[in-house]
Amino acid sequence: MSTAQAGARRPLTILQKSTKKRVTVRLKNEVEYKGKIDSVDQYMNLIMTDAEESRGERTLANYGRVIVRGNNVLFIRLEREL
Amino acid sequence: MSTAQAGARRPLTILQKSTKKRVTVRLKNEVEYKGKIDSVDQYMNLIMTDAEESRGERTLANYGRVIVRGNNVLFIRLEREL
Amino acid sequence: MSTAQAGARRPLTILQKSTKKRVTVRLKNEVEYKGKIDSVDQYMNLIMTDAEESRGERTLANYGRVIVRGNNVLFIRLEREL
Amino acid sequence: MSTAQAGARRPLTILQKSTKKRVTVRLKNEVEYKGKIDSVDQYMNLIMTDAEESRGERTLANYGRVIVRGNNVLFIRLEREL
Amino acid sequence: MSTAQAGARRPLTILQKSTKKRVTVRLKNEVEYKGKIDSVDQYMNLIMTDAEESRGERTLANYGRVIVRGNNVLFIRLEREL
Amino acid sequence: MSTAQAGARRPLTILQKSTKKRVTVRLKNEVEYKGKIDSVDQYMNLIMTDAEESRGERTLANYGRVIVRGNNVLFIRLEREL
Amino acid sequence: MSTAQAGARRPLTILQKSTKKRVTVRLKNEVEYKGKIDSVDQYMNLIMTDAEESRGERTLANYGRVIVRGNNVLFIRLEREL
Numbered sequence: 274m275s276t277a278q279a280g281a282r283r284p285l286t287i288l289q290k291s292t293k294k295r296v297t298v299r300l301k302n303e304v305e306y307k308g309k310i311d312s313v314d315q316y317m318n319l320i321m322t323d324a325e326e327s328r329g330e331r332t333l334a335n336y337g338r339v340i341v342r343g344n345n346v347l348f349i350r351l352e353r354e355l
Numbered sequence: 356m357s358t359a360q361a362g363a364r365r366p367l368t369i370l371q372k373s374t375k376k377r378v379t380v381r382l383k384n385e386v387e388y389k390g391k392i393d394s395v396d397q398y399m400n401l402i403m404t405d406a407e408e409s410r411g412e413r414t415l416a417n418y419g420r421v422i423v424r425g426n427n428v429l430f431i432r433l434e435r436e437l
Numbered sequence: 438m439s440t441a442q443a444g445a446r447r448p449l450t451i452l453q454k455s456t457k458k459r460v461t462v463r464l465k466n467e468v469e470y471k472g473k474i475d476s477v478d479q480y481m482n483l484i485m486t487d488a489e490e491s492r493g494e495r496t497l498a499n500y501g502r503v504i505v506r507g508n509n510v511l512f513i514r515l516e517r518e519l
Numbered sequence: 520m521s522t523a524q525a526g527a528r529r530p531l532t533i534l535q536k537s538t539k540k541r542v543t544v545r546l547k548n549e550v551e552y553k554g555k556i557d558s559v560d561q562y563m564n565l566i567m568t569d570a571e572e573s574r575g576e577r578t579l580a581n582y583g584r585v586i587v588r589g590n591n592v593l594f595i596r597l598e599r600e601l
Numbered sequence: 602m603s604t605a606q607a608g609a610r611r612p613l614t615i616l617q618k619s620t621k622k623r624v625t626v627r628l629k630n631e632v633e634y635k636g637k638i639d640s641v642d643q644y645m646n647l648i649m650t651d652a653e654e655s656r657g658e659r660t661l662a663n664y665g666r667v668i669v670r671g672n673n674v675l676f677i678r679l680e681r682e683l
Numbered sequence: 684m685s686t687a688q689a690g691a692r693r694p695l696t697i698l699q700k701s702t703k704k705r706v707t708v709r710l711k712n713e714v715e716y717k718g719k720i721d722s723v724d725q726y727m728n729l730i731m732t733d734a735e736e737s738r739g740e741r742t743l744a745n746y747g748r749v750i751v752r753g754n755n756v757l758f759i760r761l762e763r764e765l
Numbered sequence: 766m767s768t769a770q771a772g773a774r775r776p777l778t779i780l781q782k783s784t785k786k787r788v789t790v791r792l793k794n795e796v797e798y799k800g801k802i803d804s805v806d807q808y809m810n811l812i813m814t815d816a817e818e819s820r821g822e823r824t825l826a827n828y829g830r831v832i833v834r835g836n837n838v839l840f841i842r843l844e845r846e847l
Binding site for chain 1 (some may be wrong): 383
């Protein structure tokens with residue numbers, strides 16, 4: 274059990290280290306947000322800044338600052354240089 | 356783990372600091388509420404005042420005071436000057 | 438964290454203060470209940486009295502007393518004079 | 520917080536007091552059960568006796584005793600004389 | 602609160618007393634399982650034996666022993682002589 | 684309450700005793716996995732080995748080793764000789 | 766209960782041992798990610814590296830590093846030599 278607990282928060286820890294970096298967040302409704310992560314909590318609630326909202330190839334809107342509720346997140350693409 | 360816990364509530368904390376400011380709340384059913392946040396809790400349950408309800412370009416209704424249940428929230432757009 | 442906890446139940450507290458007042462409860466299935474809140478708990482389970490059930494412009498039924506399960510709630514419109 | 524907790528279980532408490540009375544339970548799938556509540560727990564799991572199952576105007580079946588899982592409940596209509 | 606807690610598990614307790622009796626379990630996907638309950642837990646996870654699977658009037662399959670995950674359950678019809 | 688707790692984990696306990704036996708796991712999306720259970724936890728997360736994936740009469744794929752997330756499980760058919 | 770708890774985290778423990786190995790993760794929306802698991806937590810949140818995203822036979826994209834939210838996972842195929 275200690276192994277399970279030792280690594281228990283690793284994906285979230287890595288996500289928290291990626292604040293100020295550019296990521297792409299895709300939600301379950303297929304909409305994507307490209308921008309910088311400003312903060313994140315254990316539910317994957319995210320604050321993103323300078324976020325571009327798009328669906329497929331189409332840009333929908335730009336947001337200065339947006340809070341995305343974590344339970345809508347499908348995946349978050351991190352930049353390789355992280 | 357301490358890093359994870361230290362920042363654990365940050366998006367909600369920032370949201371709570373944005374009371375009395377104008378925000379746009381989009382729900383999972385694509386309806387949006389533009390108005391002021393009066394209060395918020397840890398489930399993202401929100402009280403909004405002077406809220407305009409819209410879908411796409413179309414205004415649907417105006418509400419003096421409305422409680423939005425947090426689990427319906429997709430994202431909350433904050434004003435940049437926050 | 439103390440800020441988060443201090444305001445943690447505010448929307449529900451305000452809701453509990455609005456018992457005996459008229460509200461409109463909209464559920465996720467787009468049906469609305471207009472009536473008085475008789476009691477409410479922390480899951481937003483509600484007892485409403487003299488409730489009119491409607492969808493869009495159409496009245497569907499009238500209920501003397503109805504318990505609405507909180508997880509179906511989309512939003513609750515409060516009267517401004519609350 | 521004490522106010523919130525004081526009234527926290529009221530809708531369920533009232534529901535528990537309505538055992539042996541006739542109610543109408545509507546589920547999220549639009550099916551209704553009219554019958555007597557025999558017992559209920561904090562998840563709104565219900566045992567109903569002499570329950571008539573219907574959808575719209577159409578009676579579907581009659582059940583001597585049925586356990587309805589609470590998370591399917593949309594609302595429960597209580598008789599006014601409760 | 603004591604009233605709420607006193608009756609809190611009653612529907613599940615009654616269900617647990619109905620092991621070895623024949624019941625009909627309807628799932629949210631409208632499929633039914635008619636058979637004997639062998640055991641049940643607090644999530645309504647069920648083990649059924651000699652279970653006939655049907656949808657509407659049509660028998661789909663027979664299972665010697667099947668574990669049904671509780672969160673799929675819509676209702677469980679008990680025999681009146683319980 | 685003791686009765687409820689005494690039998691509380693029985694379906695999962697029986698499932699854990701069926702490791703190394705052949706079972707059929709049907710998911711909510713109607714896909715089935717026939718194979719051996721290698722391990723299982725309290726959420727019904729399963730590791731299956733030599734699993735055949737099928738939908739209706741059609742075999743879709745074969746997996747040497749697959750972890751199925753428990754919340755997708757509809758039911759698990761056990762062999763009668765268990 | 767001790768039996769249930771003893772094996773309670775086994776599927777996740779095995780998953781955590783498979784970091785740095787190639788796996789295929791299928792999500793509920795039928796999209797698959799083939800790549801290496803970099804880390805995993807108890808919710809099945811995953812960090813994958815060099816991940817190829819595909820649906821059916823069609824490759825959709827390649828990701829250097831992606832965090833998949835665990836509640837979207839349908840299953841994870843492990844390599845047999847694990």
